[in-house]
Amino acid sequence: MTPFSPDLLECLAAVIEEGGFERAARRLSITQSAVSQRLHALETQAGTVLVVRGRPLRPTPAGRLLLRHAMQMRLLHTGLEQDLRQFVPGAGGGTYKERISIAVNADSIATWALPAFDALQRDGLSLEIIADDQDFTQDWLREGQVLGCVTALAHALRGCRITPLGAMRYVAVATPETLRKYCPNGLSAPGIRQLPFIAFNRKDDLQTEFVRHVLNVKQVNLRQSFVPSSEGQVRAVLAGWGASVVPEMLVRSLLDAGRLVNLAPDAALPVNLYWHCWNLESPLLDELTGAIQAAAERCLAAESVPASSG
Numbered sequence: 001m002t003p004f005s006p007d008l009l010e011c012l013a014a015v016i017e018e019g020g021f022e023r024a025a026r027r028l029s030i031t032q033s034a035v036s037q038r039l040h041a042l043e044t045q046a047g048t049v050l051v052v053r054g055r056p057l058r059p060t061p062a063g064r065l066l067l068r069h070a071m072q073m074r075l076l077h078t079g080l081e082q083d084l085r086q087f088v089p090g091a092g093g094g095t096y097k098e099r100i101s102i103a104v105n106a107d108s109i110a111t112w113a114l115p116a117f118d119a120l121q122r123d124g125l126s127l128e129i130i131a132d133d134q135d136f137t138q139d140w141l142r143e144g145q146v147l148g149c150v151t152a153l154a155h156a157l158r159g160c161r162i163t164p165l166g167a168m169r170y171v172a173v174a175t176p177e178t179l180r181k182y183c184p185n186g187l188s189a190p191g192i193r194q195l196p197f198i199a200f201n202r203k204d205d206l207q208t209e210f211v212r213h214v215l216n217v218k219q220v221n222l223r224q225s226f227v228p229s230s231e232g233q234v235r236a237v238l239a240g241w242g243a244s245v246v247p248e249m250l251v252r253s254l255l256d257a258g259r260l261v262n263l264a265p266d267a268a269l270p271v272n273l274y275w276h277c278w279n280l281e282s283p284l285l286d287e288l289t290g291a292i293q294a295a296a297e298r299c300l301a302a303e304s305v306p307a308s309s310g
Contacts, residue, residue, distance in 0.1 A: 004045065009070035011038040012050060016059055016067055016145065017101075042066070059143065068144030072280065074100065075147055078125070079284045099126040100284070103141065103149040105134035106200060107168065107247045108273065110230035113150065116295035120288065133203045134271065141276055147285065148277030150292070161279040163293055166300030167270035172210055172263040173234075173251050174243035179261050182242075187263045189215055196223045196242030198233050206269070210245040214267045245269065249299065270304035 014024035015035065025032040043050050050063035059067050078100060104113050109131055117127055130140055134152040141149045142157055156162040172187070174195075182195040192215065197207045208220045225241060227233050233244045234251060243263060254260040275292050277285055 002045065004042065004066065004069065006073055008038050008042040008045070009066060009073060011035055012042055012059075012063065012066055013070040013074075015039060015051060015057060016063070019056055064144045071101070071144060071147055072278065075278075075280065075282055075285060079282050099128055100288075101128040101130060101146045102288075103130040103132055103137035103146045103151075105137055105150055105152070105273070106131045106228075106230050107134065107250070108150050111168070111247050111249050112295055112299035113292070116291045117288075119291065133200060134273065135205075136203055138276060148275060148288065150273055150275055152271050152273060153276075154272065154274055156276060159279055160276050163275040163277075163289060164303050165273040165275055165293065165296035166302060167272050167304040168300055169248040170206060170210065170245050170269040170271060171248045171251070171255075172214070172243055172245045172267075173237055173255065173260040174263060175238060175240055175259065176261050178237075178240055178242060179263065183263070187214060189217065192220070192222070194223075196225060198236045198241055198244040199224045199226050200230070200233065201226050201228050206245045206271075210264075210267075210269050213269055214264045270301065272303050273300065 011024065011028065014027050015021060018024045018027055021032050021035045021039075025035045028035065030038075039051065046062055046066065048062045049060055050066060052058050052060060109129065117125075117129075121127065130137075130146060132140065134150070136151075137149040138151045138153050138157065140146045141160065150165070154162070154164075174182075178195075183192075192211055199207050204226075207222055207224060211220045211222065212218065223242070225236070227236050230246065230250060233246055234254070236242075237244050237246075238254070238259065248268060251260055255262055273296070275289060275296075277289060
């Protein structure tokens with residue numbers, strides 16, 4: 001098979017990442033017509049359609065395979081730049097030419113994860129962090145759009161390796177006024193039916209999982225609003241919208257100050273987190289993995305052992 005041109009692979013990646021041909025053209029500094037021609041040439045070489053032209057644009061199964069190959073090419077180029085700097089100080093102008101993409105759950109971004117990337121950023125790495133729910137960040141890795149992800153899923157994808165990071169503790173919080181209004185006698189089944197909750201989005205099941213855990217019930221039907229930001233959820237709670245299940249480290253100072261109340265002090269919910277990445281020989285990927293693992297060790301609790309269902 002004839003090797004795929006890096007320019008054509010990068011064109012495919014730009015179309016998918018930017019969500020359209022016009023924005024891809026701006027990013028690549030070529031015309032929209034040239035983007036179409038490059039994509040058509042790549043599809044001709046692959047012998048199949050690579051992009052579903054819909055709203056939104058999305059890769060076909062073959063497109064996902066080539067997109068992953070494009071991401072791996074970026075990683076190799078970035079690693080080469082890194083290695084060359086050992087022999088030619090200042091090579092590349094102190095900035096990596098390739099951008100590396102990873103997916104991280106929003107709660108980790110809001111609490112412990114960002115300091116892990118400080119050294120790489122200072123070294124000039126262009127990093128794209130995609131935020132999603134911890135149960136869905138792995139989808140980005142499966143689709144080939146990122147080289148690694150922080151997720152709550154413990155099963156590694158084919159061709160990937162997994163590193164346990166530890167457990168993030170979640171607590172249910174509300175303002176004292178909200179607690180008095182809806183649950184004056186504490187968290188209970190009758191009060192839960194009236195208490196509004198603020199979730200991250202429709203994929204966020206932490207609220208219902210926490211309530212089932214605390215009240216030992218199988219079915220929960222919560223009143224929920226959705227705020228797609230970890231910090232935004234906390235602000236909504238402070239504004240009196242209702243309660244929310246959030247990382248303890250995000251609200252610890254507010255609990256200490258009495259601005260928020262822990263609705264179930266003895267019932268923190270631990271969520272184990274894992275770093276998944278491609279199983280490739282790459283100094284940059286190893287450095288990124290080590291940085292994430294070190295940051296997690298400083299901030300997260302030991303990995304929680306699931307309770308026996310028997």
